[in-house]
Amino acid sequence: MKLHISNSTNRDATIVATSLPDNDKTIPSKDGKPVVFKRYVAAGEGKLHEKLADDFGEKLTDKLISEDIEIDFEIVGREIEETTTVLLTKDNQPLYCAPEILEVIYGPDGKEIERRVPVEVAPNVNEELPIKWTGKLIPRNDLIRKFAIKRTLQLRHVDGVTFDFLFAIAEELDEKDSVMLLASGEGGKAPLVLQSNGSPYRGFLEGRVEGESFLLLLHLSAMELKKPISKSEKGDD
Amino acid sequence: MAKTINLTYGADSAVFTYKPIDRSIIYGKRKRIALDAEGNECAKASLLADGSLLIRSGMTAQGYFTPDNKWVPQSDLEALNLDGTTPELHPSTIGENVSAEKISASEALSMRFTTTYSLDVEQLPDGLKKELDSGAIFKFPFNPRADYRMETGILISNENGYFAVIGQLVQYELSSLTSVVSVSEEVADDSSDDLDFEMF
Numbered sequence: 001m002k003l004h005i006s007n008s009t010n011r012d013a014t015i016v017a018t019s020l021p022d023n024d025k026t027i028p029s030k031d032g033k034p035v036v037f038k039r040y041v042a043a044g045e046g047k048l049h050e051k052l053a054d055d056f057g058e059k060l061t062d063k064l065i066s067e068d069i070e071i072d073f074e075i076v077g078r079e080i081e082e083t084t085t086v087l088l089t090k091d092n093q094p095l096y097c098a099p100e101i102l103e104v105i106y107g108p109d110g111k112e113i114e115r116r117v118p119v120e121v122a123p124n125v126n127e128e129l130p131i132k133w134t135g136k137l138i139p140r141n142d143l144i145r146k147f148a149i150k151r152t153l154q155l156r157h158v159d160g161v162t163f164d165f166l167f168a169i170a171e172e173l174d175e176k177d178s179v180m181l182l183a184s185g186e187g188g189k190a191p192l193v194l195q196s197n198g199s200p201y202r203g204f205l206e207g208r209v210e211g212e213s214f215l216l217l218l219h220l221s222a223m224e225l226k227k228p229i230s231k232s233e234k235g236d237d
Numbered sequence: 238m239a240k241t242i243n244l245t246y247g248a249d250s251a252v253f254t255y256k257p258i259d260r261s262i263i264y265g266k267r268k269r270i271a272l273d274a275e276g277n278e279c280a281k282a283s284l285l286a287d288g289s290l291l292i293r294s295g296m297t298a299q300g301y302f303t304p305d306n307k308w309v310p311q312s313d314l315e316a317l318n319l320d321g322t323t324p325e326l327h328p329s330t331i332g333e334n335v336s337a338e339k340i341s342a343s344e345a346l347s348m349r350f351t352t353t354y355s356l357d358v359e360q361l362p363d364g365l366k367k368e369l370d371s372g373a374i375f376k377f378p379f380n381p382r383a384d385y386r387m388e389t390g391i392l393i394s395n396e397n398g399y400f401a402v403i404g405q406l407v408q409y410e411l412s413s414l415t416s417v418v419s420v421s422e423e424v425a426d427d428s429s430d431d432l433d434f435e436m437f
Contacts, residue, residue: 016418020407022349026316026324026385028301030309034317035301041290042298075290080297083283090277094291099271099279107265118269140342141372145393148353148402149346154409156418163414177342206346213411219346226397227355228262 001194003155003218004130005182008172012130013165017153017218039080044072108229121197124184131203132188136181143179143204147221150201155216170207170214179204179219192220241359242330242401244337244377244392249365251337253356255401316385324385330378337375337392345374345391350404356392358399369394379403 006012027034046052047070056063063069087095103118125131143149157163173180182203183189191200201220208215239254260266271279283292301309318324369375369392379390379401390401410416 018418026318029315029317030303030313033304035303035309038302039297039299041296043296048295082286086282086284086291087271087279088282089273089279095273095279097274099273101269101271103267103269105267108262140346144342144345144374145395149350156412158417160414210411213413215409215411223260223263225395225400226263228258
């Protein structure tokens with residue numbers, strides 16, 4: 001992923017952000033041989049309980065025992081590979097026209113607050129305006145204790161000029177044992193959005209230097225570390 | 238009986254109950270729905286690639302199968318490392334005493350985080366409490382169930398209480414002048430529809 005980022009003196013550059021691959025994964029197996037995960041058809045059309053109960057009423061139990069009416073032998077067990085998502089109407093018929101899309105907002109208690117036309121959110125980390133330093137330095141200790149980090153990207157250079165650019169940033173931050181809060185957008189205050197309609201994150205830039213090498217990490221957080229509001233605090237009966 | 242995280246630090250022993258927290262619990266969430274022409278919410282289904290079957294909710298099952306198509310129950314699954322060797326099975330640490338170790342903020346930030354827990358104190362000696370409340374950070378081994386991968390927990394305290402963030406330690410490769418990365422697009426893996434984030 002490319003990032004357009006500036007430093008403390010508003011010099012900017014386009015660099016690369018990478019995620020560290022997870023190489024510690026294990027493979028599920030049985031008796032020393034790998035097993036594979038599969039999805040398959042478990043019930044045919046009209047064979048789910050609700051439909052069978054409608055069709056057979058009180059005779060359903062006897063029918064299930066004597067005739068295996070719930071099994072469609074033609075398709076049960078068929079492996080499911082590629083599929084296309086289809087929308088169904090209230091009557092369970094495929095929708096042939098474009099649907100209206102609404103965004104439903106739920107509060108922390110799970111209750112619906114509002115319905116609205118969705119707002120499209122554009123990515124803002126590799127645009128004409130670079131990601132900026134807000135000037136808000138946060139000690140490393142405070143970052144780990146106050147914010148839940150969802151994801152971390154390592155910022156890497158693409159040539160010698162960007163190496164010097166990023167090394168200087170890492171050195172500046174390492175000396176202060178602090179991270180810098182970053183922001184994006186026109187006013188330089190918006191959270192970072194990595195992809196279209198992606199989650200907005202607060203970005204915290206951390207630097208470490210060892211000799212002639214550096215490590216520059218962008219920690220992304222979407223949540224402060226705090227307790228959920230309890231029902232008694234909300235005043236619910 | 239509530240599940241607990243039991244930690245020992247020197248002569249001190251602490252016990253916490255825990256529950257997971259995420260954005261939706263703290264701030265709420267948003268979800269996009271599709272409506273048909275009459276304003277009713279649509280349900281999702283899947284059409285097989287050959288168009289022969291429309292799969293509705295409740296019509297599918299899934300599982301693990303051997304190369305000769307025999308189903309393997311979840312409880313019978315084993316594991317292999319990527320190099321074909323057999324990994325060590327780690328027991329669950331829930332309710333078991335594990336050692337906590339004080340670490341630096343840099344070490345705590347060298348992790349790939351997966352889960353966040355809010356902690357309630359069952360037992361917290363004064364010595365350990367004082368350390369936590371003064372900003373000390375501790376790490377401990379964490380395994381919610383017996384499996385092949387022990388995770389690391391980070392125990393912290395702030396003005397809102399005590400928390401444990403769980404993840405895997407990461408070994409970063411430092412960048413040197415010769416370690417140039419080629420510019421290629423990497424697909425971000427998060428596409429959730431959360432609320433706009435308001436922290437400040």
